[in-house]
Amino acid sequence: MLEVMIEEKRKKMIFLALEFGLTAEETVICSQELDELINKKLGI
Numbered sequence: 187m188l189e190v191m192i193e194e195k196r197k198k199m200i201f202l203a204l205e206f207g208l209t210a211e212e213t214v215i216c217s218q219e220l221d222e223l224i225n226k227k228l229g230i
Contacts (some may be wrong), residue, residue, distance in 0.1 A: 188227050195220045 199220055202213040 192220065192223045192227065195223055206228065 195216065199213060199216040200211065206212055208224050
């Protein structure tokens, strides 16, 4: 389940980066959310 959530968040982040740019607030927030999911998976 967590792997699916990570993959979906990654896809969303890539879309946002292409649409709005790497430094756009939407992209940065999504990237932070992705980091949190990855950290959960790693037990950090």
